[in-house]
Amino acid sequence: FRENIEFKVTENNIEQEIINFKPDIVGISSVSQNYNKAIAYAKIAKRYELPVICGGVHISMMPFSLTSDMDVGVIGEGEQTICDLLELFIRESKFVRDDLQKIKGIIYWDDDGRVTFTNKRELMYPLNKLPVPARDLFNIRPITYMFTTRGCPYRCSFCASSRFWNKVRFFSAEYTVNEIQHLVDEYNVKCIDFYDDLVSLDVNRIKEIIDLLKVKNILGKVNFSGAIRANLANDEVIGLLKKMGFKSLGMGLESGCNDTL
Incomplete structure (x- = not known):
């Protein structure tokens, strides 16, 4: 179009x-x-x-x-x-x-x-068939955002994500790193906020992204931020995200009641 x-x-x-x-x-x-x-x-x-x-x-x-x-x-x-x-x-x-x-x-x-x-639209699959967003329509700043996944495996009653996206789907590690490279090369982006519901769903994928960032000589040139759940924030995951370049992680305080949690 x-x-x-x-x-x-x-x-x-x-x-x-x-x-x-x-x-x-x-x-x-x-x-x-x-x-x-x-x-x-x-x-x-x-x-x-x-x-x-x-x-x-x-x-x-x-x-x-x-x-x-x-x-x-x-x-x-x-x-x-x-x-x-x-x-x-x-x-x-x-x-x-x-x-x-x-x-x-x-x-x-x-x-x-x-x-x-009308009839329900089928989910987009695989996500890799989507082109990167048309960021030339926007005023891209050194701090911007991107999605590397769609959906969340949790079904929190207060959140629309699981109903909107239905199931968790991933952009491949290669697609993700190519988009990061595009942001760095074309727009001189220094910090990327992942708008994923959770950045820590697939440890092996994080490792693959780190390896590809190294190959493309981007590792260390851009910082990241994103969201994580407390039950997923173990030493291995935090260490990998730090190695990847994460400087900030948001964690939702979903309830003050132990019975609810």
């Missing part, structure tokens, strides 16, 4: 960006903490009679929160779904309801004003 479609990413001043960029579609990604802002942005887009696609964790967990200003909600992983939606829009110049029904992993408004669900 990059050859035929021009993208613009913005976090603020959405109305001015709409006026300047004149998009055909507005896409909004949101978590629950900022869903009120997503609702407001959708209202702004509708003032200009633009179709609105809403994706992200909130709409995936609470699909009936889709507002009348949002034409389509993307449930779960959106890479293939957004491609299908854009193909439909390019072909029809609008979102035709009969055609929307054929696209997996979305919700939309039917003719009677009800939220309609």
